[in-house]
Amino acid sequence: MARTFNLADLFEVVAGVVPERIAFICGAHRLSFRQLDERATRLACGLRARGIGRLDNVGIQLYNSAEYLETFLACCKIGAAPVNVNYRYVADELTYLFTSLDLKLLVYGAQFDVEVGKVLPRVATLKNAIRVGAEVEVGAGVAGVENYESVLTTGEATLDDPERSDNDLYMLCTGGTTGMPKGVVWPHKSLFMGALGGGGFYLRCPPIGRPEDLERLVPQASPLVFFASAPMMHGAAMWASLISLYSGHTVVVNDQTNFDAEHAWDVVVRDGVNSMSVVGDAMATPLIQALEAHPQRWDLNALMLFGNGGAVLSGHLQERMKAAVPHIMFNNNMGSSEMGVVGGGNRPAHGEGYMVLQPSEVLAVIDEQMCIVTAPGSQGVLARTGYTPISYYRDPEKSAEVFVTVNERLWVLSGDRARIDEEGRIVMLGRGSQCINSGGEKIFTEEVEEAARRCPTVQDVLVIGIADERWGQKVAAIVEVMPGAEFSATDFQYVCRQYLSGYKVPRAVFLTDKVMRSPAGKADYRWAKEYVTQHGSVI
CATH class of the missing domain: 3.30.300.30 (ANL, C-terminal domain)
Structure with a gap:
């Protein structure tokens, strides 16, 4: 079967060449690439048996776990769209979200029985729910909900899906911290190229031209261990995890439901982490404070790269981290749910702004008149074209504001204010809405x-x-x-x-x-x- 840029196809290519390498670690739970792929296939068959198929939307309301990744891959295997759900939401917020995104099935953790039990009768499209984990207390289960392991173990071991394509859809639900949450609709190939580095981030090569290229590249790469310290339901952590998996690396996630800096450093040491990522100052600050309070506690010789995405990582915090771990390297990435990952940059040497980016054929500044500006001193918003999402789900009004046509090309407006400096570079200023x-x-x-x-x-x-x-x-x-x-x-x-x-x-x-x-x-x-x-x- 010819491979596509469907995200499950890509994972199956990697699993085929490094089947026994550890793919996922969450506490004591470990899965090899083969085991993860087999479990995802069985779940995909179980979902299909329950009427889930191409273009259906499946919610994932889980803490960090293997089941989160299995559900994500299972949806991709049958062309359904996996949708991240903020597990902090209460019943009214969940009702709005599930209704607006037309969820047809929900995979959720037993910890959320109470809220899910309130929501299920309210959402007309939500026909099935699958529950992960033991009950919180006797009688806490929701009537009519199936057990995750039962669905998985009764699923077939093989799956045939000849309809897989580059244009199968994935939906990333925005956090809604400045407005109501929205579903950003990404075609699989656009996500792989526009947010996941096209396979070349860790493999040190240009974006791949064919999915089969991973068969050659992955075995040649060093088998690194990556720690996604943020929740998997956050785009920054999920994208960084997928980048690592498509490079044949091991992904480690936080096995606690809250973020504890000392535990995070314990995980780095325990699992031999080489690379880790955070989401801005809010996560980096307690990590650095822990290192400064206990300078000899953790052996971090294996840790080489400290990545950041999704929020600003301040320069003075990088300096403090460098003082605590002198050999560490930093990777500051600029990106968003709508833009993907547009690359990294340094702070301006002087003046305002927090990052400098190089303009390109796919990255520009667009002003209020919907014109691309290049003159030094001109301002507008950062915009991207090429491999981008296509819309907000069922929100044509908001989509028209963000997804615009300029010079006969579709551009996505980030909402981040930017200006052109004297050297023609893009200087990021800040979020326009704030x-x-x-x-x-x-x-x-x-x-x-x-x-x-x-x-x-x-x-x-x-x-x-x-x-x-x-x-x-x-x-x-x-x-x-x-x-x-x-x-x-x-x-x-x-x-x-x-x-x-x-x-x-x-x-x-x-x-x-x-x-x-x-x-x-x-x-x-x-x-x-x-x-x-x-x-x-x-x-």
Whole structure:
């Protein structure tokens, strides 16, 4: 059978050449590439027997586990679209999500029995649910829901799917931290080329031309071990895991339901991790603090690469990490659910901005008039063409705003503000939706947050704009104080002034016991805006 760029086809190629290599580790649970492929095939047959097929949407509401990856691959094997589900959502949020995305089947963890039990009768399209794990307590099971292992063990051992194609669909559900969650629809080949490096990221080659090229390349590559420290339901962790699997590497995931920095370093040592990834400062900060508090505790000689994606990793945190682990290398990637991974870059040598990218045939800055700009000083939003998603699922209005035609090509607008510098490069400024307009000056929250985190009494911080009679908006910081520290708003502002122009320094400061973020550490700006309406500023 001729192979396609269907994500399951690609995995089967890798499993065929390194079948006994360990593919997945979660705590004590290990699966080889052969075992993972066999279990995914049996589940795919079980899903097909329950009426799931091409173009059906299947939700995955699970903590990190082998079942998460098995379900993902099983869907791809039969042309169904796997859909990540935020396991923090409550019944009303799940009802909205499942209804808007037309979920036909849900694979979920027993920990979520209560919320799922409320939702199943509300969603007309949701005909089946498969439950992973033992019951939380007697009677906690949901009536009419099948057991995962029973479905898997009754499935056939072989599967024939001659309809697999490059254009089978995968759906990545956005986090909804600035608005309602949406499903980003990616064709498989576009995802592989646009977000997963086309097979060349770890294999040190250009994107492959044929799926069969992996048969030659994977055995030649070193069998590295990668640790995805964020939840698999987050795109950054899932994409990084797939990149590693398609390189024949072992993927390790966090076996705890929360993120504990000391446990994460224990995992790195226990499993011989060579490369790991985080999602921005929120995850990197406690990791670095643990290393500084226990400088001799962990032997990290095997760890070579510290990757980041999905949120900004501040320069001063990289410096602290380098001081703790001198041999470590960094890989800062720019990307999003809609853009895929557009590459990495360094910070500007001077001036505002947090990353410099090189423009190309597929990467540009597009202004408000829908024109590609190249003149130094011009601004717009970062945009990508080529291997991209095709739309938001069942949302033509929002799709029309983000997926635009310029010069007869489809471009995806990232929403991230950017400008062209004197050398013609793209300088990333910040998220447009979080831009603060204070007296006509545009202030990007990422820049202020990075400066604020340099204050030694700040554990975490979010920055937003709030109404101001004189300036229209002013900068407000919601600060989580370092445990045991004495916070001074005056000292906080003083530190910020060392790295920011005066108009960017927070004029309002709110204290909170905990800055709210997604399980992967992404900022929850909806929570921040609500928080400041209910609490008083300390200045």
